[in-house]
Amino acid sequence: MQLQFLGTGAGMPSKDRNTSALAVKLLEECGSIWLFDCGEATQHQILHTTIKPRKIDKIFITHLHGDHIFGLPGFLSSRSFLGGEELLTIYGPKGLQQWVEQTLKLSNTHVTYSIAFVEVEEGIVFEDSQFIVRAMPLEHVIECFGYRIEQKALPGELLIDKAIQLGVPKGPLLGKLKVGYDITLDDGSIVLSKEVTSELKEGFTVTILGDTKFCSNAITLAEKADIVIHEATFDHSTIELAAQYGHATNTEAAKVAQLANAKYLILNHISARFLKSDLIPFLKEAQEQFPNTFIANDQTQYEWRQHQLHEL
Structure with missing residues (x-):
């Protein structure tokens, strides 16, 4: 399993960070890629990767703010032009289906594949023989969800x-x-x-949180997760401002990972107010609370290998 961050900014694009989008590459596991959020210009970000849009067969949307969905119409259209024919399933809050369908209709956009919509509520939103995806509401200024991807136990080695x-x-x-x-x-x-087989191997767990202030559901979703991806729009000095806007700080994200007994934390959704030079103390501040913390940058890739997180 690999993670590739396509957009790691907050609110609007900047020179260094595009708006929210994350590709979870499950090519070895099931031959597909899952996209979490699709901010403006996500398809442009994909052009700089090896990702093939037709390989993306699931899109999970955390909430309906523009920096998380404005890239959807363009991506859906381009997926058609690039040979996508298989079913695409889009998961997200109430209203997402109406927005997508109206946008495609009014722009007279025709896609060559079927789109299925799943209106997300708390609980299991997807399950097959390999994975379970659970959702819980977070605390933002509009309805917003976090997702927990659990890989089911793998067969043991054949003796x-x-x-x-x-x-x-x-x-x-x-x-x-x-x-x-x-x-x-x-x-x-x-x-x-x-x-004649060894014991089952434990699968991985990845928690992907949408925009949220510090809340108990974030901790629940992150419980004993291998990787937690948490927004960090603000830093500790602006903790009160963060809560007013329904966002979290770097130290609050670290606290979530710590209380959840997670293994690794990746800070995401970084405000443009933080320059590159600011990110050194920004990261250090979080690491003082939770040492295994990283900051996501656009096009950063991580791989989960042998129960450890490796940056590619």
Whole structure:
């Protein structure tokens, strides 16, 4: 799993940071990419990556502020021009479907694929054999959601030598055992998958929070998460101002990660008021509360590998 930040700014684009968009690359896991928020010019940001728009088959929107959705119509149109034909599912708050459909209709934009809309409420918003995505409301000035992506436990390693000792021939039967199926040999004996595989491997958990002030639901969504992506529009010196605007500070994000017993924290949604030179003390301030803290920049990529976060 890889994370690629396409926009890490707050409110409006700046020279250094575009508006909100994050690509969660699940190419090895399921061959697709999930997009979280789609601020203005997200498709321009994608042009500077290896991401193929047709590979994006799910878009999760946290809330309906423009810096999180104004890039949707252009992206949807370009996905058509670039050969996208498969179903795209868009998850988001009430009103998102109406806004998208009206925008496409009034601009006479035709797309070559079907779009399914899922109106997000608290609870499980998506589940398949590999993943569960849960949503909870956050505390912003309009309805806003945070998402928790949980990868289900992975099959253990196949103990080939042990399987062969039990009489399993080389070939497809070994593959069935590896993915959890019990098999029957030609002599009628049964070999159980659990007998010839190691314990299940724990999957990863990523929490992606929309705009929010410090709140309990953010902590709940981040509970024991491997990676927490939390907005940090303000710093500690402006903590009271942050709350008035429904936003959080760098230290409040660190407090969420600390209280949730998370492993890593990535600060996102950074105000343009902070210059590059300001980000050194900005990061240090958060790290004093939660050491495993990073700051996201546009086009920054991270990879989750061997239970650790690696910047690419």
